[in-house]
Amino acid sequence: MDPKTLNKLKQARSRRKASKRPNTNRTRTRDHKWGLVLKKADGTGGGSSLPAGAADEPPIIPSFPLEGRRLDVHQLAARTRSQNSWLKDYEYDLSQLKSVQRTWQIQLTSFPDIGFAFRIYLLWDYDRLWGVFNLGHTEGAMLIDPGFRLSSADDDPQQLSFTWRGVRVNDPGTSIHDPSIAKGKIWMNPCHQKLVGYFDHIAGNGMAGGDRCHFRGKPVFGPPVVPYSLDDVLTDWDEYGPPGEVADIRQDLPMDELEAELRRRDRKHPRSAVPSFQRGTTTVTCFSSSS
Template identity: 35%
Template sequence: MATTPPPQNGRYYTQSDPAMEKYQAAWASLRSNSYVNNPSLSEDDRIYLHGIQGTYKVKLASRTGWVHGFQMMLIWDYDRIWGAFDLGTFKGILMVDHGPQREPPEFWDDEAELPSFDFTWRGTCTQMPDAVFNNPLITKGKITFGSRNISGHFEGMATDATCKFEGEAQFGPRRVGRSLQSFIDEWNEYEFFGEDETIRQPPAGETVDSTADAQAGTPSVKEDEDSSTESEGSEDTAEESDLFDDEQLRLYLTGVFDISSEDIKAELPDKAQHVALRMHADLEGNQVWGWFDMGICEGYLLLDVPADGLRKGRPLQFTYRGREAETGMTVRGTGELEVESTNAWRVKGFFRGMYGDAVRFSGKRKLMPSGISGRDLWWYQDGWADYGEHLNRWRR
């Protein structure tokens, strides 16, 4: 029986780990998809559309207890969605010819039903191993896409006139362990006489900006206004003399920080021992990401200033997304981070809107190699997108 290779760098997987290779193709096709990365979409719309692609644990209404014992993978193909399902007796591929265009208005109404989308499916049945199920008039169904959940039904399965299902996304980053092309190839294998499907291409003239590809589903970063107003001459020379220190700052800000919060310790001492902070400077994408656990709230942050605008001793504004530890309710807010000008290893700052007027913190970077945060870039980006959900973490 095959086993998953252990992480190469300690406890956590990075994109370079052999175990992560199977997810690369799906990540790449999502980032290059101009439909879900359309710049005219709002950030919430992009988060919603990106969140559809992933692997889901599925349960069937026909099975006693409704146990999540089955699986379905969904992947975008421009505006089309493919799904690979394994329901025990039936296995195959489904195709939604045109998926959602944006987050539905009903998404915010707990009482309203989300819109459903028609699909057709092809596959096989273990009870009839020599048969292929493929008839668009019969092998069809409907599916609904929620924030972390899917639901719907299959028609045309011999064992059930209508096979109802519900699914929930696997915990963690949304991953699909096979390429888009493999979904289409399997679909084509179930067709003996018709034309083969191919990867759907965007309309002529529609392209995705390369920067948007790399940062799909993430907000744009504000330009450092100070850098655009610097005068020429002696001030430029002074700025260049400090360039080495600022370059080092980008490397040393990436890391794990042992922090503490006197505000949490004073008000909620039982939570104070759980505070932590990770930072990660993406030099290629020119963004600085972070992850935090303040005991009362856990989530991700993104600096407003680009990576090449980092300066010691200058307050750096950030936006954060998280969830309350006790209730799982979504929390959004802003804050401030400062690297002490006399010591690049120490940071201090505060979160607004988390508890009271502000939750202050301070701490020191752990002794570890520069440029290492213990997580890869995608972990922060996917975490940021995942915390973009407007739903209670504990809802089902």
């Protein structure tokens, strides 16, 4: 995305937020040296095909600083989580729901010998989850809407659908943001402290443009923290997407706008309380296997 378009996008988003309520929590944390600093792109958004022979390449192992060293970086994400009114309604199960927001270390199923060398960062935004991911060859942002729900079947992992936007690190000028192909599923249960899932349109080695990339994850040891703010992730999501598109932080919306957005979401994506587990490499046994 060119600088002029990017500035217009940021100004439009700032005007929308200012017209609703002041956001005293807005602080740029994206340029710190934690994890991944997302690359901006102005591509077509279509299905960028996998280069010849790319599926046979080994994964790129990202370099991450030691987690937990700069606690000030995590404060904004922790603050928006504590201000989330939807989470507060689940007081009895609040700790389980809050634990979903954290840094997850990820293993690519096709390359188990590499270990948990990759990352997904999840943040609550009312009843949905935003994320940042780094799979080595591909990096970007993801949206899980709706997010995790507690149910009477506490031992059953829930199936969550998501869409993603991002770029290949060797082609940062072309973004991928077509929701018909850039999507995936996660199975999660905070009780087990594990998740499994897959990205569509990403090869098993983490290269965007492939068929499907299966993964499994577990929390990074330590407190459930995330080195990004909601504002960081939504800004990156907008910059990867079509020009002029502006996403809002859901929990900052006025009540009438929030209710209208939830109605639109639920009409478009109706869901049962606990969807059935799917067959294939992503099975419930992944939750009971050793880390």
